[in-house]
Amino acid sequence: MKLGKRFTGVICPILTPFDEFGKIDIKALQRLVEFLIEHGIESIMPGGTTGEGMLLSIDERKLIAETVVNQVRNRIDVIVHTGCITTADTLELTKHAQTIGAVGASVITPYFFTYDDEALFQYYITVAKATSDFPIALYCFPGNAKQRISLSLFSRLRNEVDNIVAIKLSDPNLILFQEYVQAGGEDFRTLCGVDALALSALSVGSVGQVSGNSNVFPEVFCNLYKAFAAGNMSEAKRQQVLINRIRKVFKDDLTYFKAAMKLRGVPVGDPRLPLRKLNFKELEEMKEGIDQLGLL
Numbered sequence: 001m002k003l004g005k006r007f008t009g010v011i012c013p014i015l016t017p018f019d020e021f022g023k024i025d026i027k028a029l030q031r032l033v034e035f036l037i038e039h040g041i042e043s044i045m046p047g048g049t050t051g052e053g054m055l056l057s058i059d060e061r062k063l064i065a066e067t068v069v070n071q072v073r074n075r076i077d078v079i080v081h082t083g084c085i086t087t088a089d090t091l092e093l094t095k096h097a098q099t100i101g102a103v104g105a106s107v108i109t110p111y112f113f114t115y116d117d118e119a120l121f122q123y124y125i126t127v128a129k130a131t132s133d134f135p136i137a138l139y140c141f142p143g144n145a146k147q148r149i150s151l152s153l154f155s156r157l158r159n160e161v162d163n164i165v166a167i168k169l170s171d172p173n174l175i176l177f178q179e180y181v182q183a184g185g186e187d188f189r190t191l192c193g194v195d196a197l198a199l200s201a202l203s204v205g206s207v208g209q210v211s212g213n214s215n216v217f218p219e220v221f222c223n224l225y226k227a228f229a230a231g232n233m234s235e236a237k238r239q240q241v242l243i244n245r246i247r248k249v250f251k252d253d254l255t256y257f258k259a260a261m262k263l264r265g266v267p268v269g270d271p272r273l274p275l276r277k278l279n280f281k282e283l284e285e286m287k288e289g290i291d292q293l294g295l296l
Contacts, residue, residue, distance in 0.1 A: 050215065192206045195213050
């Protein structure tokens, strides 16, 4: 399956804006899409962890996917996160993503219950074979979703179907990351989901960073990738240090991302309950941290 530059570079798992009544704010979502495009993002992923996808209904997830695709108008790539707790819902959202014109889907492991490799194999194969001409990225986030995609399962899936083309690893184990790069081969896309390892992962074969922090400061992540591609390692290292400082301010927490977007002039409302918004002290500390970054 020919991918070109898809599933590479900085992939922003876009926040889901809510209005004062807790409903999806379509206009705010459209403004956020434009903000990300203007600041260099070349791939957007609606419905992921940072987008509070697991707190949205199936219809809401379809709505945000359609809104992003329609707003993007083929200017950049849209990779829809379609993973759900059930195979049926995952399949429904993946087929929907293909129908509306997304370039691919990201599918997290089913969560809450414990699944062995055979169960996960059947889950992914069911979705992949039902959308055989649609690129799919595996999404491994054991810290949140409980399950791991083992190397043996990964290799089995790679050998079984052609449309599993990428894997996003949200795991700080860089040694393990290298093993997936090697097992995937040259035509496979291994993506890093840990911002602290963005540059390190690139050095061992990562082709993309899926970064929640990039909602707020997309230009920093794009600058790192540009510097690395140009062979300017001193600048790439400088951008990684800046990313590390950003992470300390935001704690890799979407609640902070949402609060910070107002400071960037693109308000997106509060998180959906049971996630809570920042209290006064947290908000003031965040503002002070952003001031010290010197990026606004």
